[in-house]
Amino acid sequence: MSVLRSVFYTLLNLPIKLLVRSKIICDKSSNEEQNNSATCFQHSSQPVFYVVRHQSASDLLTLQQVCKKQNLPDPLEKITINGEKFDRTLCLAKPSSILSWRKRSKTNAIAQGLAILEQHQQDKNLKAQLIPVNMTWGRTPTKEKNKAGVGTLLADQASPNFLRKFFIVLFLGRRSLVRFSQAVSFRFMADKYGVSESTAKKLLRVARFHFYRQTVSVTGRRLMHRQQMFTALLANPAVKRVIEDEANSKNISIEKARKQALAIMDEIAGDYRENMILVGERILGWLWKRLYRDIKVHNSDTLRQLAQEGHEIIYVPCHRSHMDYLLLTYTIFHQGLVTPRIAAGINLNFWPAGPIFRKAGAFFIRRSFGGNRLYSTIFREYLGLLFERGYSVKYYAEGGRSRTGKILPPKTGMFAMTIQSMLRGINRPLSIVPVYLGYEHVMEVATYHAELSGGKKKKESIFGVIKALRNLRNYGNGYINFGEPININHFLNEQVPDWKAAIDPIDPQKPTWLTPTVNVLANKVMTSVNQSAALSGVSLVALILLASKHKALTKTELITQLDFFLNLQRQAPYSALLTVPDINGAQMLTEVITLNKVTVEQDEHGEIISLSDKDALEMSYYRNNILHTYVLPSLVCNILNRVDKINEQSLINHVQTLMALMQKDLFLWQQADDITKQTKQILSILFEEGIVKQTNTDFWSLTDARSAKTTTRLMSLVIDETLQRFAILTSLVDAKAPLTRSELEKSAVIIAKRLSVINHINSPEFTDKKAQTLLINAMKDSGFIRNDEQGKLVKSDSFPELFSLVNSLVNIEVLQSINLH
Numbered sequence: 001m002s003v004l005r006s007v008f009y010t011l012l013n014l015p016i017k018l019l020v021r022s023k024i025i026c027d028k029s030s031n032e033e034q035n036n037s038a039t040c041f042q043h044s045s046q047p048v049f050y051v052v053r054h055q056s057a058s059d060l061l062t063l064q065q066v067c068k069k070q071n072l073p074d075p076l077e078k079i080t081i082n083g084e085k086f087d088r089t090l091c092l093a094k095p096s097s098i099l100s101w102r103k104r105s106k107t108n109a110i111a112q113g114l115a116i117l118e119q120h121q122q123d124k125n126l127k128a129q130l131i132p133v134n135m136t137w138g139r140t141p142t143k144e145k146n147k148a149g150v151g152t153l154l155a156d157q158a159s160p161n162f163l164r165k166f167f168i169v170l171f172l173g174r175r176s177l178v179r180f181s182q183a184v185s186f187r188f189m190a191d192k193y194g195v196s197e198s199t200a201k202k203l204l205r206v207a208r209f210h211f212y213r214q215t216v217s218v219t220g221r222r223l224m225h226r227q228q229m230f231t232a233l234l235a236n237p238a239v240k241r242v243i244e245d246e247a248n249s250k251n252i253s254i255e256k257a258r259k260q261a262l263a264i265m266d267e268i269a270g271d272y273r274e275n276m277i278l279v280g281e282r283i284l285g286w287l288w289k290r291l292y293r294d295i296k297v298h299n300s301d302t303l304r305q306l307a308q309e310g311h312e313i314i315y316v317p318c319h320r321s322h323m324d325y326l327l328l329t330y331t332i333f334h335q336g337l338v339t340p341r342i343a344a345g346i347n348l349n350f351w352p353a354g355p356i357f358r359k360a361g362a363f364f365i366r367r368s369f370g371g372n373r374l375y376s377t378i379f380r381e382y383l384g385l386l387f388e389r390g391y392s393v394k395y396y397a398e399g400g401r402s403r404t405g406k407i408l409p410p411k412t413g414m415f416a417m418t419i420q421s422m423l424r425g426i427n428r429p430l431s432i433v434p435v436y437l438g439y440e441h442v443m444e445v446a447t448y449h450a451e452l453s454g455g456k457k458k459k460e461s462i463f464g465v466i467k468a469l470r471n472l473r474n475y476g477n478g479y480i481n482f483g484e485p486i487n488i489n490h491f492l493n494e495q496v497p498d499w500k501a502a503i504d505p506i507d508p509q510k511p512t513w514l515t516p517t518v519n520v521l522a523n524k525v526m527t528s529v530n531q532s533a534a535l536s537g538v539s540l541v542a543l544i545l546l547a548s549k550h551k552a553l554t555k556t557e558l559i560t561q562l563d564f565f566l567n568l569q570r571q572a573p574y575s576a577l578l579t580v581p582d583i584n585g586a587q588m589l590t591e592v593i594t595l596n597k598v599t600v601e602q603d604e605h606g607e608i609i610s611l612s613d614k615d616a617l618e619m620s621y622y623r624n625n626i627l628h629t630y631v632l633p634s635l636v637c638n639i640l641n642r643v644d645k646i647n648e649q650s651l652i653n654h655v656q657t658l659m660a661l662m663q664k665d666l667f668l669w670q671q672a673d674d675i676t677k678q679t680k681q682i683l684s685i686l687f688e689e690g691i692v693k694q695t696n697t698d699f700w701s702l703t704d705a706r707s708a709k710t711t712t713r714l715m716s717l718v719i720d721e722t723l724q725r726f727a728i729l730t731s732l733v734d735a736k737a738p739l740t741r742s743e744l745e746k747s748a749v750i751i752a753k754r755l756s757v758i759n760h761i762n763s764p765e766f767t768d769k770k771a772q773t774l775l776i777n778a779m780k781d782s783g784f785i786r787n788d789e790q791g792k793l794v795k796s797d798s799f800p801e802l803f804s805l806v807n808s809l810v811n812i813e814v815l816q817s818i819n820l821h
Contacts, residue, residue, distance in 0.1 A: 009057060009076070016061045019173035022135075024066055025336040026180045027301055047128040048088070048183075049116065050075050051204070052135065053211045054159050055091035055107050058169050059135050063089070066178045075133075081119050081126065086112060090130070092208055093159040113200035120190040129183040132207055134214045136179070138172035139274055139338065141223040175278070177336055179214060179304075210308070217307030220338035221390035226271050233265055233381055234258070237507045242377040257374075264378050267349075268363055270341055276359035277339055284330045291475045293591075295327070296534070298579050299482040300335045306431050306485055307337055312387060313485075314418060315340055315394035317435035318529050319401045319408075320625075321442045322348075323478075328394065328435060329360070331480050341386050343395035343414065367399075369413075383414075384421040390428060397522060403448040404765040405624030407530060407667050409774070410522040412515075419518060422488060423499075423508035432521075434483035434528040438625055440476030440538040440595060445621050452764035476595050479534035481579055486524060495520060523667070530628050530667045531575040537588040538597055539626045540565055542619035545598070545611050546763075547717040552610035555600075559585040561714055565630070568715075572681035574629035575669060613762060620763045628666040630718045631659060632675065636682045638716035638723075638809050640692060641709065645701035648694075652679050654805055661778045662722060665771070686712075720810075721766055724759075727810045728752055729775055730803045731818045733785055738792035741776065748772040751818060758817050 052059055063075045073079075075089040090109045120126050160168060184203070193199040224232075233239050239261065247257040288295060306313055317328055325348075329339050344362040348354065354364075363386075369376040386393055399411035422430065492499045495517050502511040544561045545551050553561070562585030569580050581588060589609070593600060597619065601608045611619055635655045639646060656675050659668055670678065683700060686692040691708045694700050702708040728751045732744055739747075752767040765771045779785050780793070784802045788794045807815060 009061060012057055013061055016058060016169070016173075017065065019169055020058075020062050020065070020176055021174040022062060022066055022176045022178045023334070023336070024070065024178050024180070025304070026070075027182050027304060044129065046126070047079050047081055048073050049079070049086075049090060049128060049130045049186075050088060050133050051090040051092065051109070051130055051207050052133050053092050053208075054135075055094045056159075056165060058165055060089065060091075062135060062176060063133060063178065070180075081116070081128070082123055084115075084119070086116060090204070092204060092211075095159050095165065096161045109204055110197065110200050113203055114195075114197050116186055117190050117195045117199060120186050121195040126187065128186040130186060130203075131183045132181040132210055134179045134181070134211045136177045136215055136218045137168045138175045139177075139219055139277070140172075141220045141274065141338070143223045143225070177218060179218075179336055181210065181214075213308050213310060217304065217337055220392075223272065224389055226269055229269055229382070229385060230262060230265050232385060233378065234261070236381050236385075238377055239381050241507075242374055246374045261374060261378060264375050265382070267346075268365070268379055268382055270361050270363040271358045272341065272361045273359040276356065277333065277361070280326075280356075280360055281330065281333055284326055288327075288330070288478075291473075292478050293474065293476055295331065295478045295480065296579070297331055297335070297480045297482075298534070299532070299577065300331075302482050302485060303332070303335055303337055303433065306433070309429075311429045311431045311485075311487075312390055312426075313337075313340070313392040314430060314432045315392070315435055316397050316432050316525050316529070317394070317437050318526075319396040319398045320405075320437055320439060321401060321444055323439070323443070324396070324401075324437050325357070325362070327478060328437065328480060338392060340392040340394040343393070345400070380417045380420065383417050384424060387418070387421040387426055387430065388424065397525060401444065401448075403452050404768070405621035406627070406665075406765065407526055409664075410526050412518045412522045415522050415525070416514060416518045418488065419492070419514060419521070420508060420510070422492065423502050423504065423511075425503045425505045430488045431485040432488060432525055433485050434525050434532060436479070436481040436483065436529050436532040436534060438479035438481075438534045438536055438539070440478075440536050440592075440597075440622070441474075442621065443475075445618050448621065449617055449764060452768070474595060476538060476591070477536060479536060479579070481532040481534050481577065483528045483532035483577060486521070486528065488521075491521060491524075492517070523664075527667045527669045531669050532577040533574065533626055533629050534579045535566075535569060535581060535626055535629070536622070537581065537592045538595065538619070539622040541589065541592045541598065541609075542623040543626065543630065543718060544714055545609070546616060546620060546623050547714045547720070550610070551616050552608055554605075555589070555607040555609055558609050559589055560711075561585070562588055564711055565715070568633055568682070568685060569629065571685050572633075572678060574632075578629060616762045617764075624765070627718070628668055630715070631662060631666060631668065632670070632678050633682050634715055634718035635659070636679060636686075637712040638719065640686075640700065640702055641712055641716045642808055643701075645695070645699045648680075648683070648698045648700055651683075651700060652676050655679050657782075657802065657805065658723075658726075660782055661726065661775065662719075664778055664781075665722075665774045721761060721763060723806060723809050724755060724761075724814055725752065725766065725772065725775055726806045727814060728755070728818055729772070729779065730799075730806050731815075733779075733793065733795060733799065734803055737785075738788055738790070738794045740792055744776060744793060745769055745772050748776075755814065755817055759814065 050063065052063065060076060067073065067075055073088060077088055078085045079088045080086075090112055091107045092109055094105055094107055116128060120128070189199060189203055193202065243254065243257045243261050246252075246260065247254045250257070303313065315328065315332070317324060325342060325344065329342065333339050339361055342357075342360075342362045343365050344357055346364045346366050348357060348362070349364045358364075363382065365379065366375065369379070383393070395414045397410040397414060398408040400408070402408050418430070418432075496513045499511075499513070502508065540562060541558070544558060544565065545553065566580060566585065566588075569578065573580070592598060597615065599610045599612055599615065601610065632655060635658055636651065639651055639654055652675065656672055659670060659675055662668060683692060683694075687694060689711075690703060690705060691711055692700055693703050702712065725748075728748050729744070732739070732747050732751070736747070749767055749769050749772060752772070755761065756763070756766050776785075779802070783796055784799045785793050786796045
């Protein structure tokens with residue numbers, strides 16, 4: 001570094017320290033994310049270089065600050081390789097000249113890159129790393145037909161001149177984002193592509209495109225104003241045709257129909273403003289610190305990788321609470337990505353929340369389209385326009401918040417419109433990212449149970465928001481797990497190989513394969529959401545205490561069970577994407593007690609942890625969040641507890657039969673081979689723990705140790721309520737078939753209500769008619785019941801086997817209460 005430049009950097013360093021605060025994003029491998037490393041990269045004895053977009057003093061000094069925080073080498077220092085000195089940072093472009101007619105000179109990045117490659121040719125042990133670092137100042141997107149002004153001045157531009165950079169640092173310095181990408185190996189480049197100027201050019205060309213993609217993922221695509229969207233929609237052939245049809249069918253003028261269309265567009269369309277996002281980020285940052293102990297985010301690198309590859313991302317989370325809208329958007333922002341356009345229920349369009357949400361990117365959707373062709377066409381074309389423009393989108397497939405804690409069957413309308421948008425010939429890949437949202441406290445749980453008990457749903461209003469804010473307290477942890485992306489292009493190639501034949505950029509029609517394909521996609525997404533579940537202290541304590549006879553255990557027993565449940569998922573996880581807390585049972589219980597979710601009583605023998613009737617009702621919600629993750633081990637333990645010994649294959653067959661019946665209700669992902677593998681894993685763990693034993697003839701049974709039955713008893717009861725519901729249905733079919741579906745549903749609900757009183761089952765979904773319907777459908781789909789010639793439900797040939805299996809796994813007291821003979 002020259003003396004003059006050194007003095008300049010020294011003078012500039014102080015204002016940079018005062019004006020710049022950087023959010024740091026590190027692209028890590030999944031292992032590094034699991035390890036939660038404090039720094040972006042592990043220290044290496046090999047030389048480390050950086051490549052940045054601009055040869056800008058403010059960029060380089062900001063990078064120096066960030067590298068110091070991350071314990072990384074100083075980007076402004078020289079590095080010596082085999083006696084030759086190199087600048088540690090390669091800059092792709094010099095600043096533009098303030099004089100518009102002067103051409104921008106080139107940097108020495110290509111020559112420097114070639115020189116480093118040549119060093120690798122001379123020294124075979126040299127393995128220098130090149131770390132791409134992208135610095136983004138603010139999140140200001142470029143706009144359609146933008147006029148000169150502050151937005152133009154601050155929007156990201158290739159190598160801004162020093163005057164413009166002064167204002168960028170002044171106004172956006174505290175909103176800068178520094179993203180470290182995975183390091184590139186010079187050794188790999190030299191060995192694969194050879195040492196030449198073309199290799200150096202290739203490396204830097206890839207870096208330029210890499211930075212472009214990253215910048216777009218942060219600021220978003222070019223912003224289209226609301227009025228411009230209306231103009232585009234009115235020019236859309238499908239909208240023009242439906243306006244004409246509306247005018248003809250209602251005998252009104254085209255102009256009046258057009259005004260109705262504009263009113264619908266005004267009701268639907270968002271009005272995205274970057275300033276609202278920034279204000280919201282500040283407020284929510286304060287709110288989350290007050291509400292949550294921690295927000296735990298998993299698999300977020302998936303999002304950045306998709307954006308880097310040019311994918312348009314469609315976020316599809318489960319829906320637990322109104323907090324979902326805010327928490328997920330806030331998290332996406334803090335992952336260094338542009339916030340999505342959000343499909344929100346029209347019930348949230350009340351003052352002042354509606355205008356605020358709209359400016360934060362929300363667009364509103366009615367609960368039902370009610371056969372309104374004008375509305376449905378405009379909404380579909382608006383969604384298609386968002387996809388066409390390349391904006392990320394977020395929608396909730398369940399159609400509303402889950403009142404029971406279980407994922408609801410998806411509404412397929414948004415999925416259908418997503419695929420129909422593909423039929424316009426969108427030339428970029430679309431990927432759905434399933435998102436699991438979990439909480440240790442959901443503020444609406446009490447109102448959910450009131451609604452399930454017959455209470456009227458309260459309309460959202462500003463008064464409800466104020467009441468909720470007044471009741472703010474410690475909500476424990478929040479969990480956001482991003483699932484495995486589903487590339488819609490690849491999905492359609494697998495499901496409908498010739499789907500591209502239906503592409504029509506002007507006016508795509510609804511192909512015959514659309515509905516069945518959408519149903520498969522919707523089920524796949526919801527199953528993937530459940531695959532990405534997060535275990536929490538509250539949900540695990542709820543799962544265990546609600547399985548106990550009197551919803552109470554000694555503190556020692558509860559801690560032992562928590563450790564057993566945790567250990568099982570660590571060694572034989574429900575899925576690879578499941579997250580398990582890195583704490584033991586005692587630590588977990590301590591955290592739950594601080595949330596006031598359980599009652600703690602002391603006697604002369606120690607502490608007893610229990611649930612009151614009110615707490616049991618609330619905790620059933622959190623139990624249902626993770627119930628699906630313990631179905632398989634619960635069935636294995638249940639069967640082992642009910643028989644003296646059982647052949648391994650018979651055990652696997654029983655588990656496969658029952659899990660197939662529960663698959664649609666609980667959105668289980670495992671197929672027959674997965675169930676076989678996981679059952680063997682569970683048996684192996686139980687064997688290592690001394691809980692089960694195996695004979696030479698492959699029969700399994702519990703050991704004689706007293707702890708064997710004690711340890712597995714609660715695990716076996718986790719799925720007991722679902723088995724009781726099957727016992728009700730199979731008993732009704734056995735005693736009363738043939739009967740109509742409605743008769744079976746009605747009788748099942750009556751008996752379920754009776755059982756819930758007798759056995760103190762305080763779980764709303766146990767008596768829910770829709771829940772019974774799902775199980776009836778599962779029994780029919782699996783061939784255990786069928787329709788006779790009159791359309792009534794009757795037993796099939798395989799029914800006795802299911803009837804016997806279910807009866808063998810349910811307590812005799814329950815069967816006696818169901819007795820219909």
